[in-house]
Amino acid sequence: MERTFIAIKPDGVQRALISEIISRFERKGFKLVAIKIVIPSKGFAEKHYHDLKERPFFNGLCDFLSSGPVLAMVWEGEGVIKYGRKLIGATDPQKSEPGTIRGDLAVVVGRNIIHGSDGPETAKDEINLWFKPEELVSYTSNTEKWVYGDN
Numbered sequence: 001m002e003r004t005f006i007a008i009k010p011d012g013v014q015r016a017l018i019s020e021i022i023s024r025f026e027r028k029g030f031k032l033v034a035i036k037i038v039i040p041s042k043g044f045a046e047k048h049y050h051d052l053k054e055r056p057f058f059n060g061l062c063d064f065l066s067s068g069p070v071l072a073m074v075w076e077g078e079g080v081i082k083y084g085r086k087l088i089g090a091t092d093p094q095k096s097e098p099g100t101i102r103g104d105l106a107v108v109v110g111r112n113i114i115h116g117s118d119g120p121e122t123a124k125d126e127i128n129l130w131f132k133p134e135e136l137v138s139y140t141s142n143t144e145k146w147v148y149g150d151n
């Protein structure tokens with residue numbers, strides 16, 4: 001089953017939005033298969049955002065990601081990579097639709113509270129960067145037959 005990497009950034013953790021955000025993924029029907037709270041080093045943040053290293057905001061972004069606790073998670077479900085990004089909303093909260101996490105809970109692009117992998121390759125790379133294989137838990141949830149039906 002498809003998996004994606006989702007992280008609540010230091011602003012989301014400090015603003016006590018962990019349960020609100022987890023609840024949106026959980027209620028959708030996605031399954032939590034890994035979770036931990038960590039303060040990433042600056043070097044680790046640079047690895048996570050390596051694709052953006054030429055952008056003018058890269059240094060500030062990496063300083064911010066490493067400025068406090070981050071809640072790192074892996075969520076599993078059919079279409080979770082793409083639909084997870086829909087739940088999150090557009091990068092700039094001013095452009096995120098109401099009803100999305102950033103639309104409802106954030107105001108500026110530099111403090112947009114959550115990260116989600118943007119495709120299958122980045123999902124795989126980010127899960128491997130943030131988690132050891134043994135930190136991922138495979139299990140059957142009793143709700144699965146109600147979320148997916150019998151097929």
Ligand code: GTP
Nearest residue numbers: 052057061090091109110111112114115116117118
């Ligand atoms: P992530 O899920 O965090 O990767 O966001 P994204 O995929 O929606 O956007 P992208 O990967 O392009 O940018 C990563 C992060 O950099 C964003 O979430 C923002 O926090 C930050 N960022 C992106 N564009 C800007 C910008 O123009 N200015 C500033 N200050 N930050 C930006």
Ligand code: MG
Nearest residue numbers: 115116117118
């Ligand atoms: Mg991104």
